[in-house]
Amino acid sequence: MIKIGITTSQMIMVDPSLCGNKKTSVNTSYVRSIQETGALPILIPCICSRAEMEQYVAMCDGFLLTGGMDIAPILYGAMPQHCGTFDYEVDVCLLEFVKLALESHKPILGICRGMQMVNIALGGTLIQDIPSQSSINHAFDYDGNIVHRIQLETNGEFQKLFAQDSLLVNSLHHQAIDTLGKGLKVEALAPDGIIEGISGDHLLGVQWHPELMGKIDPLMKRLFAWLCND
Numbered sequence: 636m637i638k639i640g641i642t643t644s645q646m647i648m649v650d651p652s653l654c655g656n657k658k659t660s661v662n663t664s665y666v667r668s669i670q671e672t673g674a675l676p677i678l679i680p681c682i683c684s685r686a687e688m689e690q691y692v693a694m695c696d697g698f699l700l701t702g703g704m705d706i707a708p709i710l711y712g713a714m715p716q717h718c719g720t721f722d723y724e725v726d727v728c729l730l731e732f733v734k735l736a737l738e739s740h741k742p743i744l745g746i747c748r749g750m751q752m753v754n755i756a757l758g759g760t761l762i763q764d765i766p767s768q769s770s771i772n773h774a775f776d777y778d779g780n781i782v783h784r785i786q787l788e789t790n791g792e793f794q795k796l797f798a799q800d801s802l803l804v805n806s807l808h809h810q811a812i813d814t815l816g817k818g819l820k821v822e823a824l825a826p827d828g829i830i831e832g833i834s835g836d837h838l839l840g841v842q843w844h845p846e847l848m849g850k851i852d853p854l855m856k857r858l859f860a861w862l863c864n865d
């Protein structure tokens with residue numbers, strides 16, 4: 636069975652009776668999207684040692700980098716400016732893991748924060764707060780609902796994968812790629828110029844959430860099929 640490593644997030648419980656307990660978590664929709672391809676999901680702890688990371692990278696055949704909170708701006712050399720909540724310890728750990736995963740040349744699908752972290756790992760930067768730069772609301776929290784159109788790059792990887800010139804997508808992000816990391820190519824743009832998709836060496840990244848769109852647009856399943864069969 637193909638093994639796909641799925642990154643996780645950390646939730647900190649705010650209810651006083653839960654004493655600030657920290658939970659390692661992942662949205663079930665990501666896990667289901669991998670299961671539906673016939674691959675075996677392997678959940679990777681959001682905090683782990685270098686030795687553990689190396690084991691996961693060796694064990695897995697590909698990696699799904701999931702969405703989540705904003706990313707600590709210091710990781711790309713910026714000071715926080717309208718940045719949302721971030722978890723520095725988790726961000727540092729994920730950045731190290733993503734660098735290891737990239738070095739393995741195994742296929743990677745980065746979704747939202749996952750794509751943004753790949754960009755940072757390759758020397759790129761982020762827009763910290765889209766609302767201060769765009770008239771499109773990219774931060775709708777309607778699960779899976781269509782929010783805007785994206786234009787796919789002519790003859791690009793996405794155009795080949797989806798056999799479409801454009802797609803309608805959901806949008807649940809506060810940040811986006813600013814300057815592009817080394818070796819990355821833009822694959823999709825929103826009408827306001829926000830980067831919505833990238834490709835690289837054995838790598839695809841999307842700013843929208845295909846894991847929530849399987850029922851609305853079955854084409855989205857092609858991203859997960861690519862990851863599990865590349």
Ligand code: MN
Binds near residue numbers: 773783805808
């Ligand atoms: Mn968007």
